[in-house]
Amino acid sequence: MLDLTALSDAFTLLGSDPLAWLVVIPGLLIGLIFGAIPGLSISIAMAVFLPATLYMDFLPAILFLTAIFTGGGFGGAVPAILMNIPGTSSAVATAFDGYPMSQQGRHGEALGAGLVASAIGTLFGYIILLFLVSPVASWVLQLGPTEMLVVAIWGLLLIAVLNDSSVAKGLAAGMLGILISTIGYSDTGLMRGTMGSMYLLDGIPAIPALIGLFAASELINMTGRDYLVADREMRKMRLRPILSGAADTLRNWPSVLRGSALGTLIGIIPGVGASVANLASYAAAKRLSDDPASFGRGNMDGVVASESANSSSEGGGMVTLLALGLPGGAGTAILLGAFAMHNVTGGPRFISQNTDVVYALILGNIVQAILLLGVGLVFVFLASSIVKIRLSYLIPFVLSVSMMGAYAITGSMVGPFTVAGAGALGWVMRRYGFPVTATVVGLLIGPMAEGELTRSWQISGGDPAFLLTRPITLVMLAILAVILSVLLLSRRRGRALSA
Amino acid sequence: MAHPTDPDTSAPRRRWGPLVFAALLALAMLVYAWSVMGIARGLTDWLLILPVALIGAVAALWAGVADMKPLTGLAKTVERTWGEDTKPILLLVLTGAYACAAPFAGFDVGTAVFILLALLLQGERSWWKLALASLAGAALMTWIFTDLLSVRLPTLLF
Numbered sequence: 001m002l003d004l005t006a007l008s009d010a011f012t013l014l015g016s017d018p019l020a021w022l023v024v025i026p027g028l029l030i031g032l033i034f035g036a037i038p039g040l041s042i043s044i045a046m047a048v049f050l051p052a053t054l055y056m057d058f059l060p061a062i063l064f065l066t067a068i069f070t071g072g073g074f075g076g077a078v079p080a081i082l083m084n085i086p087g088t089s090s091a092v093a094t095a096f097d098g099y100p101m102s103q104q105g106r107h108g109e110a111l112g113a114g115l116v117a118s119a120i121g122t123l124f125g126y127i128i129l130l131f132l133v134s135p136v137a138s139w140v141l142q143l144g145p146t147e148m149l150v151v152a153i154w155g156l157l158l159i160a161v162l163n164d165s166s167v168a169k170g171l172a173a174g175m176l177g178i179l180i181s182t183i184g185y186s187d188t189g190l191m192r193g194t195m196g197s198m199y200l201l202d203g204i205p206a207i208p209a210l211i212g213l214f215a216a217s218e219l220i221n222m223t224g225r226d227y228l229v230a231d232r233e234m235r236k237m238r239l240r241p242i243l244s245g246a247a248d249t250l251r252n253w254p255s256v257l258r259g260s261a262l263g264t265l266i267g268i269i270p271g272v273g274a275s276v277a278n279l280a281s282y283a284a285a286k287r288l289s290d291d292p293a294s295f296g297r298g299n300m301d302g303v304v305a306s307e308s309a310n311s312s313s314e315g316g317g318m319v320t321l322l323a324l325g326l327p328g329g330a331g332t333a334i335l336l337g338a339f340a341m342h343n344v345t346g347g348p349r350f351i352s353q354n355t356d357v358v359y360a361l362i363l364g365n366i367v368q369a370i371l372l373l374g375v376g377l378v379f380v381f382l383a384s385s386i387v388k389i390r391l392s393y394l395i396p397f398v399l400s401v402s403m404m405g406a407y408a409i410t411g412s413m414v415g416p417f418t419v420a421g422a423g424a425l426g427w428v429m430r431r432y433g434f435p436v437t438a439t440v441v442g443l444l445i446g447p448m449a450e451g452e453l454t455r456s457w458q459i460s461g462g463d464p465a466f467l468l469t470r471p472i473t474l475v476m477l478a479i480l481a482v483i484l485s486v487l488l489l490s491r492r493r494g495r496a497l498s499a
Numbered sequence: 500m501a502h503p504t505d506p507d508t509s510a511p512r513r514r515w516g517p518l519v520f521a522a523l524l525a526l527a528m529l530v531y532a533w534s535v536m537g538i539a540r541g542l543t544d545w546l547l548i549l550p551v552a553l554i555g556a557v558a559a560l561w562a563g564v565a566d567m568k569p570l571t572g573l574a575k576t577v578e579r580t581w582g583e584d585t586k587p588i589l590l591l592v593l594t595g596a597y598a599c600a601a602p603f604a605g606f607d608v609g610t611a612v613f614i615l616l617a618l619l620l621q622g623e624r625s626w627w628k629l630a631l632a633s634l635a636g637a638a639l640m641t642w643i644f645t646d647l648l649s650v651r652l653p654t655l656l657f
Contacts, residue, residue, distance in 0.1 A: 172525075176528065176555055178547070179552060179555065182548055188543060190535075190539065193535070220587045224621075392623055396613060397632075397640075399613075407601075407652055416597075421595075423591065423594060424591050424594075427591060428520060432520050432566065457542070
């Protein structure tokens with residue numbers, strides 16, 4: 001499982017290249033800043049700094065980019081907790097409880113908890129990667145379109161779980177998100193719902209839509225209030241709550257490990273990644289909690305579940321990148337680009353011929369996760385001053401940054417128009433109690449659901465009996481059915497008790 | 500004659516707003532599915548869209564009809580009136596106008612005007628605070644995006 005000679009060579013390799021260590025802290029800071037600015041993302045940061053790695057050796061180049069990846073993984077949690085704006089799609093579930101904690105003046109605790117969960121998650125993901133990189137390569141190849149479709153249906157199920165209003169509203173909002181995600185050119189080359197506009201050929205951009213639905217609608221809803229945190233005393237910045245949140249997270253290690261394990265597992269599946277991992281982990285934490293009703297109202301476990309999972313999925317994503325040469329998401333796709341820039345091709349042959357380099361990469365990332373604790377602590381302490389700013393000033397400034405960030409993502413006015421349009425839609429949905437979260441989940445899993453459904457249909461020829469030849473699919477479907485039954489029954493029981 | 504402080508004894512009124520929104524949502528989903536069916540060349544073009552639109556439309560209408568029931572108790576007390584929503588609606592319009600104006604006015608001028616109007620809308624009346632926030636704020640943000648992050652934003656002055 002572990003090649004000790006290669007491991008020893010990896011230590012030598014890391015010790016002989018000081019640049020491999022010098023790039024780590026700047027990389028973490030870049031990731032934290034880009035992740036924390038709504039509209040920017042980890043992939044933008046990695047893409048912007050990719051050319052800077054051209055003149056570096058392979059190892060420091062990849063370590064620099066993975067440091068951005070690691071920093072950005074937590075950076076997205078900062079605006080999610082402080083402003084209900086997930087800086088990245090992987091921090092969507094962090095906002096569910098992080099933001100209510102901020103409103104209660106517990107932003108320091110939430111940030112501390114998120115930071116520790118994120119660091120442990122990253123650490124966990126890479127330790128697992130160290131042991132599993134070789135055996136997992138063969139297992140991942142067995143997942144076909146039907147299994148991936150079940151993963152997408154699993155995502156749909158989250159809509160019902162995460163929804164605090166009625167199941168009907170959750171379904172309607174989720175289906176709306178899926179339909180929005182299908183606008184533009186389809187995989188088969190059909191132009192759908194573009195209304196003749198060339199700007200919509202690539203579809204509705206997911207991140208600007210997410211910013212509009214979550215951030216713009218919430219910010220507009222806040223108009224008329226003075227501060228994010230009403231109590232003046234609670235707005236004071238102190239290191240103690242951050243440390244207290246961090247300590248509570250360490251004490252709550254089973255939740256951290258559960259989220260990390262789930263995140264790593266989901267990260268291994270190509271095309272799924274952190275954006276699904278945080279939601280799946282949040283739903284699991286809520287389902288297993290003794291007090292599920294407290295989720296969405298400021299339960300620290302929600303922040304821990306989301307942050308540990310999205311960070312650990314980075315290590316999981318690296319499994320498929322290193323073992324198969326397949327990127328699991330946007331971040332690993334840029335890493336693959338960096339591999340190509342250095343004439344390196346990921347895959348089983350790369351692992352067998354360069355095991356020492358693979359181990360050096362993993363060990364370097366383990367150290368990055370530990371450094372994230374220190375760098376992140378300084379960063380969150382400075383970032384938490386946002387609660388002291390008057391909302392009348394914060395709202396137009398954040399909206400402006402979101403508009404510019406959306407333009408940066410799309411390179412055209414489609415981004416800002418999407419933010420404005422999705423903001424209006426989100427505001428009306430909130431007014432009538434439709435969960436915007438469900439729309440965002442639908443938007444994120446829609447393309448995957450459609451692709452896998454089409455592939456499943458083509459492979460099976462439309463014959464449902466094909467599923468009988470896919471045991472993994474059947475097991476996943478059975479688990480899904482059990483979870484769905486338990487959820488619906490507990491919901492019914494809850495309604496009967498409250499009546 | 501009823502006194503202004505008397506408890507509300509008027510007959511509970513049905514809420515048409517949620518039904519209208521739900522009906523519009525359902526209609527949009529069905530029209531979209533219909534448009535895709537119209538141009539589809541094969542089953543895979545609408546394999547996901549048709550069932551999703553049907554489920555979504557039925558769910559939206561179900562939710563809209565359920566929400567027609569008059570609110571009672573605490574829900575009635577906390578319900579926001581359209582009068583309370585004037586400022587958010589104006590800010591929504593302003594945000595839309597900002598997005599529409601940015602290609603012509605540039606993000607530098609457009610952002611300065613947007614911040615100025617948004618602050619005025621939210622009650623800020625100090626002229627130096629308005630000037631500082633709108634001009635310096637817009638300049639700083641534009642500089643960060645154009646010079647620091649090398650984003651080619653449409654601008655008028657920068």
